[in-house]
Amino acid sequence: MRPRSLLLAAVFVLAAGCSSTPPTSAPGAAPQAAFPVSVEHEFGTTTVPAAPQRVVSAGYTEQDTLLALGVTPVAVTDWYGDQPYATWPWAKEKLGSATPTVLTAKDGPDYEKIAAQRPDLIVATNAGLDRAQYDRLAAIAPTVAQPKGGSAWFAPWDAQARLIGAAIGKPDEANALVDGIKKRFADTAAAHPGFAGTPAIFLQAPYYDGSAIAYQNGLSTAFLTDLGFTVPAEIDRFAPEGDSTQAYIPIENLGVLNAGKVLIWATEEASARTELEAQPLYRTLTPVQNGNLVFTDATLAGAIYFSSPLSLPYVLDHLVPQLDAALAGNPGTRPAA
Template sequence: MHIRPLHRTWTVCAIALTTAGLLTACSNSADEASSMAGTSSDSAVFPVTIEHAFGETVVPEEPTRIVVAGYTEQDTVLALGVVPVGVTEWYGDQPYATWPWAQAALGDAQPEVLSATGDGFEEEKIAALEPDLIIATNAGLTEDTYDRLSDIAPTLAQSDASTAYFEPWDVQAEKIGRALGKKTEVDALIDGVNQKFADAAAAHPEFADKKAIFLQNAFYEGKAIAYQDGLSTDFMTKLGFVVPDDIDAYVPADGGGQASIPLENLSVLNAADVLIWGTEGPGDRAELEKEAVYDALEPVEDGNLVFTDGVTAGAIYFTSVLSLPYVIDKLAPALDEALDGTPATITG
């Protein structure tokens, strides 16, 4: 089973949430989302029919026992004021597979945590939770796994075969909102995220048309992993940046939008006005700086660098209605500094 479309070795550890500022920021994002979403579904809309890659799913009545079988969909469910009975751990070892930006929406709830493993879905555990809806829009469903999960409960799948993982966040959110009877609420959430991007772009006109490249936290097997325009780069382009197509030459045929750049060709990163490294701890930056070819890059010499912390990197990869506002709040001021030639390190 293909666990994730991100070609990286996750250097993951539990992130201690001891910083009051981080907790406040996360609480604000989740509280704002919950207030926009409301907590009640419109029961008059049921039954609801959702089309997807394997046909259509009918949700006969308002679901009350929801299992999230995908990697990131709990954010949307929680943002809509609904607490799932089961969630899936993707990475990060966060409490109840819920990252800081969504913890306020989770509250004191303790959903069952399922594992995303190469062995497939934990179908027995899912069935034991007696769900009336299984959400798996970001779960890599095949027709076979969809059929098996549908034998347990109505199952929400990805839109088509090409989006088995990481379908656009707003497309996923809209389907989930309709399945929960909360179309008005989810539309408001999506509009709110887009407006936050627009406001941040307007507040930082210096971002417009600047070239930015987002990279993973380290060099893997002598290569840097950078992202083409599309996968994991909306957070930059919606702020006004453009992703230079110079890196496209290093995307393999099955690369899924990821450029795998050998260190001997790392100078291609000089096409960027700013480099954003998805670092997860101080040691990551130190490891990058051990490579002479890294130190010789123009953005490195000019200080046009952003280094994330582990939570911000996770928020970028989650790309959800709850994580994206967190990304904007953390990244916009850091990018402002980096463009002025001061390397910015995001911390909790």
């Protein structure tokens, strides 16, 4: 498995319109709404003239937002994980029996394949677009790029959701979706007061090039801080200059992980935990000895990385019980003697 650092490049909508009568919606398309609508993004303003019927999801995670809002894209973009139709388990029910074309974007958008879908809207809020790439997509169909002033990759999930919602004529539904998820996090945090102020560190697993990769405080750890946890600043000194997302901690410096009361390891493969525990210094860490650990499976790790309106509820359902157990000290997570 390639480290997510090689797959993640980093890590306010204006809507206007006049009354018009859009065409009757096809299955999977946006319902009747007040079109045209105009939305502002990083590269300007895009006008969507009518309710889109053939939406292409050109970035790594946008399909989740579209599906959550009741729009089934005609094409989706595969990120990683080899999931059928690039759709992870948390989104399969929303996809239903649809069989969208699967695109790849390892070297940028697949313009020819996208054009072949005859799209009337291209959603590329998490496609890492630069100006030239945006212009090429916009020549195919109205295109919505990343939120204005946001990261080209993995801008805040809520900003993406609101932008996509406005573009498909569902701003109210998008706002309600975002607010509902945020309320779930707030309610969960209130129901687990022990999370408040507890230092926790989220890490990839196992080690990469002799280092442990920990996520610093920010968008990649919002799923923890929104539950009340804190991310200790002690790991920040191991981040490359100019990088505020990931800290690369040499194995000989693993002791810095004692700054976390809880360690959450994204163990996507069965062998990852074995590799972690093979390091003698890992076994000396206080959270390891006390069982203050969470080991994810591949699906939970993917849900955390996706940070989408469909994956975040999955994270709450599956991670929170493990966090409870970790805080109490879970003997099952301690290395075997």
